[in-house]
Amino acid sequence: MEMTKEELIAFSSVGKKVSVDEPFNAPGHRNRIVFDALRHAASKKIFGLAYEKKGTLYLDLKCDPARIDELVNTMPYILPGQHFTKQHWITLDIDQLSSKEVLRKLIDASYQLTD
Template sequence: MNIEELRDFCLSLPGVTEHFPFDETTLVFKVNGRMFALTDLEGPLSVNLKCDPELALELREHYPAVRPGYHMNKQHWNTVDIDGSVSDGLLREWIMISYKLISEKSRKK
């Protein structure tokens, strides 16, 4: 997956918008005004994704490309290096998990 495919997939989800709230290189995807995915347009491609804390730990143990969320709450966020070691299908699945966690939480409020 490259940055264009990542962006296209995130924007294909219902209600998703993109923003640059931090600087001109940190692309943030939001649903209902809340972040569910972030990526830096400079440097090696990676994405920060929201995750259930237990699943976050499990993914870090099984995938070297998954690590605690960079500049995020490490209990609830993972950074996934998009280096080809994780399939695009699995990456899309993890993006959907993040999207659903945020959109469901937003609906409850």
């Protein structure tokens, strides 16, 4: 699915009270990846982390631990969490996703799990 990071953040925020910031980005640091944290506006808990790496758009989401192995093993666009604990987070390769409905369901589940 072709989508910019800005479009992904907007899509992830629809119907939710969301704030976005860049808490992991240190100017002058050698890491050139810009991480946008999607947070609950009230509690500030992160439910998503959007970033681009080597030209590919990714989104880290919280997931029910009982489903992670199944999702990673059956969906080529779902990877073990790259930046948070692999026991509770997954990483989506947005370019490989074929359905906005699947993306919506995973985002909504992460939002609910972090509320």
